[in-house]
Amino acid sequence: MVRLSVAQLIPALNGGGVERGTLEVARELVRCGHRSVVISAGGRLVPQLVDEGSQHLAWPLGVKSPLTLRWVWPLRRWLAEQRIDILHARSRLPAWAGWLAWRGMDPMTRPRFVTTVHGLYSVSRYSAIMTRGERVIAVSETIRDYLQRHYPRLPAERIQVIPRGVDPAAFPYGYQPASKWLAEWYQRYPQLRNAQVLTLPGRLSRLKGHEEFIKLINELRVRGLPVYGLIAGGVEPGRQRYADQLQYQVQTRGLNDAILFAGHRADMREIYATSTLVLSLSAQPESFGRTVLEALSLGIPVAGYDHGGVGEILHRLYPAGLTPPGDLRSLMERVIALLTAAPPVPMEPVFTLQSMLDETLALYEWLYQTSRSHT
Numbered sequence: 001m002v003r004l005s006v007a008q009l010i011p012a013l014n015g016g017g018v019e020r021g022t023l024e025v026a027r028e029l030v031r032c033g034h035r036s037v038v039i040s041a042g043g044r045l046v047p048q049l050v051d052e053g054s055q056h057l058a059w060p061l062g063v064k065s066p067l068t069l070r071w072v073w074p075l076r077r078w079l080a081e082q083r084i085d086i087l088h089a090r091s092r093l094p095a096w097a098g099w100l101a102w103r104g105m106d107p108m109t110r111p112r113f114v115t116t117v118h119g120l121y122s123v124s125r126y127s128a129i130m131t132r133g134e135r136v137i138a139v140s141e142t143i144r145d146y147l148q149r150h151y152p153r154l155p156a157e158r159i160q161v162i163p164r165g166v167d168p169a170a171f172p173y174g175y176q177p178a179s180k181w182l183a184e185w186y187q188r189y190p191q192l193r194n195a196q197v198l199t200l201p202g203r204l205s206r207l208k209g210h211e212e213f214i215k216l217i218n219e220l221r222v223r224g225l226p227v228y229g230l231i232a233g234g235v236e237p238g239r240q241r242y243a244d245q246l247q248y249q250v251q252t253r254g255l256n257d258a259i260l261f262a263g264h265r266a267d268m269r270e271i272y273a274t275s276t277l278v279l280s281l282s283a284q285p286e287s288f289g290r291t292v293l294e295a296l297s298l299g300i301p302v303a304g305y306d307h308g309g310v311g312e313i314l315h316r317l318y319p320a321g322l323t324p325p326g327d328l329r330s331l332m333e334r335v336i337a338l339l340t341a342a343p344p345v346p347m348e349p350v351f352t353l354q355s356m357l358d359e360t361l362a363l364y365e366w367l368y369q370t371s372r373s374h375t
Contacts, residue, residue, distance in 0.1 A: 004364055005035040006086040007079070007111070009094035011062020014043035017290050018090055018118050021164060021356075025088075026054040028357040037084070039075075039094070061094040068097060076101035079111055086364045087111040090118060095129045112367040117143050119287045120308070123150045135363060139164050140288045140309040160363060164288045165356035168349040170269070171297035177270040185274065189230075189260055192274070196227045196339055199275040201268060201291040202282075203233040204243045209281025209305075211249065212328060216279075218253050219332055225339070227258075232271055234264030272300050277338055280304030283326070289313050293351055301342040303334050318345055 006029055010022050022038060023045060029036035030053035038049055041060035049056055057078075059071055075097060079087065087102055089095035095115055102113050115133030120143070130136065131147065131154040138144040138161045147154055177185070186193045198217065202208040210231060217229035235243045243261075250259045265271060268291075272278055278295040280286075285308025292302050292313050302318055304310040305325040314322050320343045323334040 002365065002368065003034055004029070004085045004368060005037070005083060006088060006364060007037040007039060007057075007082075007084045009061055009087070009089040009091070009098045010038065010040045011060075011091050011094060012041045012043040013038070013045040013049060013056075015045065017164070017288075019043075019045055021116075021118075022090060023049055023052070024353060024357065025360055027052045028361060030054060032361060034361075037082075061097045062091055064093060068093060069100070071097050072100045072104075076104055080105060080109075084111045085368050086114060088114040088116070088364075089130075089133070090116050092121065092127060092129055095132070096126075099129060099132050112364075114363070114367070117147060117287075120146055120285060134158070135160055135367060137162050137360070137363070140312055142285060142309045142312055143287050160359075162356055162359045162363070163351050164290060164293075165351045165353040166290065166293045166297045167353040168297055170353075171272075171294050173297065173299045173345075173347050175269065175273050175298050177273055181267065181270050182274070185270070191257060192228055192230070192260075196225070196276045197230055197274065198227055198335070199230045199232060199271060199278050200281065201232045201271075201278065203264075204231075204235045204239055204246065206242060207283050208233070209279075209283060210246050212281050212326075212331070213279065214246065214249050214253070214255070214259060215328060216332060216335065217259055218255060219328075220335065221255070221258060223336075225336070227276075227339070229255075229259040230262055230271070230275070231259065232262045232265050232268065268294065269298065272298050275300055277335065277342070278302045279335075280310045281331075282308075282310070284308075286310055293317075296345050297349065299345045299347070301338050301345060303331065303338055313351065317350055318343075 008022050013019050026036040026038055036054040039057040039059050042058050046056050061071055087098055089098045102110055113134050115130045116137040117130045118139055121127040131151045136159050138159055140163055144159055144161050147159055200213045220227050272295045278300055280292050287309050289310035292304055292310050295302050296317050303321040304314055306322040307325045323331045
């Protein structure tokens with residue numbers, strides 16, 4: 001087996017789906033005997049990355065400043081000295097630094113250059129850097145469609161769809177939280193015991209649909225359904241005013257006891273498992289919809305807007321949860337139907353983490369072994 005040296009570029013390692021995916025690939029590289037390096041400005045996930053056998057290079061390639069380009073030359077020198085085989089950029093500004101460094105190297109000896117498009121970025125020359133990879137990974141069919149529509153110069157054969165995945169061992173079907181966790185949870189939120197709980201995961205951002213969620217819970221209770229709403233997500237930096245507005249909306253409707261703000265949680269598996277229904281109400285299409293897949297992996301029904309990656313997952317796994325984007329009346333009817341008699345979620349794992357890892361490493365190995373004239 002060939003031992004590859006793979007460097008992943010990312011702005012920081014503080015949390016979030018892109019960062020988790022970076023750590024998952026890094027861990028699998030080490031497990032398979034390869035060398036894994038992550039270049040970022042650092043963050044709270046660095047100790048975990050290093051403990052799991054990867055190296056970390058603390059270069060701030062994601063800082064939005066012209067000074068970031070000063071890292072191009074050190075990066076080019078480092079790539080050559082370290083004989084990196086695969087350079088994988090996962091974000092736009094690090095991709096610019098990585099591409100500029102890579103472009104100036106000997107085409108016959110430089111690393112193979114891979115990009116992953118994790119989001120539906122604004123269409124611009126700045127975002128177009130993510131199409132410069134010798135292979136461009138799309139995390140969903142939604143992303144592939146976005147790339148082909150907005151960047152027609154990108155050859156279709158350079159795009160490879162590798163869906164993000166969830167580990168069914170980490171989110172096992174039918175999972176039941178530990179009794180200690182349940183006791184502490186219901187001590188904190190006694191009204192949720194034996195209640196119908198609708199959970200909206202996601203940071204407090206205007207795009208995540210919290211206002212629609214509050215209206216939904218209010219309307220359901222007006223109709224006599226004793227449901228509770230749980231918002232599980234932290235306040236984004238600079239978004240405290242929005243969080244306060246949401247709290248005010250809850251108070252003015254008299255829903256203080258019915259809609260609960262749990263803040264940022266590291267125990268989302270347990271929260272999903274104690275939910276009756278999980279919702280995804282993002283105003284804009286999402287690239288994938290990891291929270292939807294996590295809940296479905298546990299066997300928890302999901303209702304979500306039929307667009308983007310969320311619609312893609314629901315069409316494949318749980319079409320009973322689909323509802324037209326932004327249509328509150330249709331959403332309410334769909335939720336009532338699911339609360340009354342939700343079809344069971346299929347047990348068969350789809351979009352698994354191991355599939356994502358296998359396909360990613362297979363792409364690395366294929367690129368390494370393929371003549372450069374083929375790309």
